[in-house]
Amino acid sequence: MTKNQQHQPKKMTKKPAxxxxxxxxxxxxKAAIERLVALKWNKNTYDVxxxxxxxxxxxxxxxxxxxxxxxxxxxxxxxRWADQNKIYVSTSDYEGWSAACYEYLTVxxxxxxxxxxxxxxxxxxxxxxxRPTYIKPKPIANEADYKExxxxxxxxxxNSTTCESGQASIxxxxxxxxxxxxxxxxxxxxxxVVNLILHMDEKPEPKKKSRRLDYLYENMESSQNRVLQSxxxxxxx
Numbered sequence: 062m063t064k065n066q067q068h069q070p071k072k073m074t075k076k077p078a079x080x081x082x083x084x085x086x087x088x089x090x091k092a093a094i095e096r097l098v099a100l101k102w103n104k105n106t107y108d109v110x111x112x113x114x115x116x117x118x119x120x121x122x123x124x125x126x127x128x129x130x131x132x133x134x135x136x137x138x139x140x141r142w143a144d145q146n147k148i149y150v151s152t153s154d155y156e157g158w159s160a161a162c163y164e165y166l167t168v169x170x171x172x173x174x175x176x177x178x179x180x181x182x183x184x185x186x187x188x189x190x191x192r193p194t195y196i197k198p199k200p201i202a203n204e205a206d207y208k209e210x211x212x213x214x215x216x217x218x219x220n221s222t223t224c225e226s227g228q229a230s231i232x233x234x235x236x237x238x239x240x241x242x243x244x245x246x247x248x249x250x251x252x253x254v255v256n257l258i259l260h261m262d263e264k265p266e267p268k269k270k271s272r273r274l275d276y277l278y279e280n281m282e283s284s285q286n287r288v289l290q291s292x293x294x295x296x297x298x
Contacts, residue, residue: 086185087184087185089181090181090182090184090185091185093177093178093179093180093181093182094178094181094182094185096174096178097175097178097179097182100175106168106171106172109164109165109167109168110165110168110169110172112164113162113163113164113165113166113167113168113169114165116161116162116164116165117161117162117164117165117166117241118239118240119161120157120158120161120162121158121162121236121238121239121240121241122239124150124154124158124237125237125238125239127154128141128148128237148237150235150237152221152222152224152225153221155217155221155224155228155231155235156217156218156221156224158235159214159215159217159218159224159231160218162214162234162241163211163214163215163218165241166210166211166214166234166241167211169241169243169244170201170202170204170207170243173201173243173244173247173251174201176247176250176251176254176255177198177201177247177250179254179258180193180195180196180198180250180253180254183254183257191257192257193250193253193254193256193257194253196249196250196253198247198250199243199246199247201243201247202233209230210230210231210233210234213227213230213231214227214230214231214234217231
């Protein structure tokens with residue numbers, strides 16, 4: 062190396078940005094991120110949700126159980142299952158459900174909205190960041206419309222005579238299921254987002270190599286192998 066070469070400054074080569082570093086943020090994702098940034102979390106929200114969930118989900122299961130049992134009773138069957146497209150729900154059912162689920166409903170929209178926004182936040186990350194499987198969210202009522210729904214639910218739980226007039230509104234959050242309608246429609250999103258967040262800091266455990274276990278897992282996951290097949294007859298020698 063010559064003396065001139067020793068004093069010559071090194072040329073810095075700029076590394077080109079990887080394709081995964083370029084992020085395109087859509088208007089939907091931007092709005093979701095802004096809502097999350099402006100979010101002021103109230104611990105009471107979770108406390109209300111936790112207590113309300115127990116009451117509401119038990120009531121949901123009772124309704125489903127009652128509906129299934131009614132199919133076997135002639136008098137109930139003719140009433141509840143007369144329409145092939147929908148099951149009949151009485152005003153007393155709506156009243157009991159409204160009383161059990163009202164508190165839960167006061168916070169469930171907030172929590173479902175947060176989960177939907179977190180899903181959009183993950184989509185705005187670089188491609189090499191682990192993210193939940195994207196599921197198109199079901200539209201939920203805006204705050205103004207949701208307040209009107211809650212008014213009808215509150216009226217129904219206090220006075221069953223108002224349940225019929227508020228039925229169209231209540232049906233937006235009611236479902237003949239083990240989950241209320243918003244939770245039911247957003248169940249897959251909630252499952253994907255929450256499971257990823259809860260296990261983000263966990264390092265994947267090294268998989269133990271076992272030909273026997275691998276063989277069993279492959280057979281369990283294959284729907285074709287769930288059917289017992291008769292042994293092939295021995296080929297003649």
